[in-house]
Amino acid sequence: MAGQDIGHPGDSAYLTPKQIVAELDKYIIGQNKAKKMVAIALRNRWRRRMVPEELRREIMPNNIIMIGPTGVGKTEIARRLAGLAEAPFIKVEASKFTEVGYVGRDVESIIRDLADLAVNMVKGKRFGEVQEKAVELANERILDFLLPSPPQTLQLEGAPDGAKLAERRANTRRKLAEQLAVGHLEERTIEVDVPVERHPMIEVFSPQGMEEMGVNIQELFGTAFGGQRKKRKMTIADARTILEQEEGRKLVDMDSVVREALSTAEQSGIVFIDEIDKIAGGANRAETIDVSREGVQRDILPIVEGSNVMTKYGMIKTDHILFIAAGAFYSSKPSDLIPELQGRFPIRVQLDSLTEDDFYRILTEPKNALLKQYQALLAADGIGLDFTDTAVREIASSAAAVNMSMENIGARRLHTVMSTLLENILFEDPAVNGKRRVRITKEMVKKELRDIISDEDLSRYIL
16 A cells, blocks of 8 residues: 555665664764655655656655765765665765766766666675575586586486496485585585686776667677686585576576666665765866866766666666765855756755764764774784773864864774774784783873874874
């Protein structure tokens, strides 16, 4: 029924906005307004699929532009959102693109890359569905290598000793299958036909829009070589991986994969355009540079508005792809973008600068918190790492102080502070004869960071 929530707990495709925010809260501290808006945008994609088809075509995504300093979570929000949506997601930097007619990447390559990603996602899902059958077929081929078929003359009905040979062979094959199943034959060597690896001798820089000519250069070269194969000796363990992949490809209908992938990219794709402020105009920028940046904006515009882009898999319509843009806008502002492009990002979210309290929470609360990461790294060497609460607060205070005295790079400053603080511990040899524990206190943090933070020149160099 339209509008009915058919999802269930744990199914990320049907999470409500509050559930989406709760998932984002596990990894991202603060920025509640931004998380709320992206959660609504993601839920609206599911809502759109529930409405009648004639109206569904008219519902366009509300593209979002996130405004805030570097290191406050803009990219992380978009990345985690895509993970929750289980949708094709691609991150690009606006400054890497050039206006049509100039050497460099054209904006349509964004959609072509999205199509590649969607095909790989769907292909991986389909391979997972046939994995069990592919393993079974691969084992049969391994048994064929271990026990080749007898000469054709002995297989003929009524041939002397043919029945006895067939029975003996069946018994032998059954015993080999049993040993194969329990892993007793993994190190045995067999000779397998494998595709010839072709290493490109040159890199071809194709002109923009090469896909529009219906030409796939790699496929052309692949056909020219005729899919050559060669015999290689390898262990059964290594051969199984190759054979499972080959059998999986035989079981998967690639035409169906491409159709589903194109539809998924069109209806669920997410494009994150970072550094969009770098292509905006501004009072301090040279006129000639602004002209070029405006050209890139005008090239991006039709993609965001909705257009057809030719990929090597077929045409993709960009009308319902969700675009999320982000920028610090230090020397420019969103209104410096051309009006047409501004209109295609109707939702604007201002992200807050991170405070000392935010740093403390970032160090301790997320599932992938920085303290947990360093504890896991040193645990590999048998070193246990503990932090007192006052030590963590001192680390947060130091990072905030450096951000205030120098360029504010947000939470990224925590990485430089932590690596400097733990440098000597990370350099030590692994623990011998059991585990060793190291306790980080507030005094240790002050001692390790005091000289660096007080010396502004040294701080700029190290932190």
